[in-house]
Amino acid sequence: MTTTRDGASWEVAVRAESALGEGPTWDPATGRLLWIDILNSRLHGYDPATGRRTLRRTGQHVGAVKPRAGGGLVLNLRDGIGLLDPDDTFRWLRHEPVPGRRGNDAAVAPDGALWAGTMRYDEATGGGTLTRVTGDGTAAPVLGDVTVSNGTGWSPDGRLMYYIDTPTRRIDVFDHDPDTGTVTGRRPLAEVEDGAGFPDGLTVDAEGGVWVALWDGAAVRRYTPSGALDRVIGLPVPRVTACAFGGPGLTDLYITTARVGLDPAPPLAGSLLVVPDAGEGLAQPAFAG
Numbered sequence: 001m002t003t004t005r006d007g008a009s010w011e012v013a014v015r016a017e018s019a020l021g022e023g024p025t026w027d028p029a030t031g032r033l034l035w036i037d038i039l040n041s042r043l044h045g046y047d048p049a050t051g052r053r054t055l056r057r058t059g060q061h062v063g064a065v066k067p068r069a070g071g072g073l074v075l076n077l078r079d080g081i082g083l084l085d086p087d088d089t090f091r092w093l094r095h096e097p098v099p100g101r102r103g104n105d106a107a108v109a110p111d112g113a114l115w116a117g118t119m120r121y122d123e124a125t126g127g128g129t130l131t132r133v134t135g136d137g138t139a140a141p142v143l144g145d146v147t148v149s150n151g152t153g154w155s156p157d158g159r160l161m162y163y164i165d166t167p168t169r170r171i172d173v174f175d176h177d178p179d180t181g182t183v184t185g186r187r188p189l190a191e192v193e194d195g196a197g198f199p200d201g202l203t204v205d206a207e208g209g210v211w212v213a214l215w216d217g218a219a220v221r222r223y224t225p226s227g228a229l230d231r232v233i234g235l236p237v238p239r240v241t242a243c244a245f246g247g248p249g250l251t252d253l254y255i256t257t258a259r260v261g262l263d264p265a266p267p268l269a270g271s272l273l274v275v276p277d278a279g280e281g282l283a284q285p286a287f288a289g
Contacts (some may be wrong), residue, residue: 004243009276010236016037016044017265017271021036023106026246028283029067033045033272042058058082062103063102066114068288074289076105076267093289103118110158110285111178111285112285112286119146125147126146127147128146130149147166149166151203152202160174160225161175162202162210165178171202173187189227197215197216197219200240203253205245206280206281218234219234222244233253241258244281250281253278
């Protein structure tokens with residue numbers, strides 16, 4: 001256990017060497033923390049109660065994994081949206097490969113729709129998208145002209161949506177209509193200053209605080225609902241990718257990291273870290289498909 005400069009203590013949950021660890025997600029039905037290694041096409045599971053780990057290869061690059069309401073998982077893959085059924089059978093919900101593009105971060109909205117981001121491998125400006133996918137596979141574009149579609153989340157009442165297009169250095173906020181799933185009124189909530197890294201994945205806590213992982217920033221930050229910075233949790237690796245609350249009471253903050261592009265890589269780069277009792281998490285809906 002190591003104490004950071006804000007008094008929080010981080011621990012190593014799973015020591016690993018993920019090239020691009022991403023997308024931590026708590027699965028309450030199984031009591032597992034799920035996360036992925038995008039570039040090694042791996043889906044990881046970890047049961048903190050027993051220490052048991054699982055590993056599944058996805059067959060192609062995978063940007064995100066989320067639980068499904070009826071059991072199984074939904075995956076944001078290179079070539080579209082895939083489903084793993086409870087018996088581990090794979091099938092496509094939407095198969096729409098675009099050369100040079102892959103799925104990236106994704107999140108489930110309060111109504112059970114999956115908001116799936118994409119990006120180009122060469123990170124070409126405007127080459128990515130954000131799309132809302134309902135349980136029956138119907139897709140509606142939300143944002144085009146995105147470069148690296150990343151963190152997405154909703155306020156506790158579902159009326160605000162937070163979003164990160166990483167190169168902008170901003171955490172943006174939209175007004176969200178829970179009945180229709182539409183968003184309007186995009187504006188900055190906060191901006192990460194030069195030299196502090198780039199905003200990557202995010203999660204929202206029960207008080208409406210927005211926790212943001214900083215790529216090349218060696219930290220996770222918490223912003224208040226008004227956009228004020230009120231916590232900085234320093235970490236032992238530079239490439240911090242995403243965070244999510246997990247554990248039985250949703251009080252432990254799990255953090256994914258990456259080692260891609262680091263030479264030499266710090267010893268813990270690519271590991272899954274955890275900050276016990278970091279705050280009060282917000283229960284996340286399962287995908288309706």
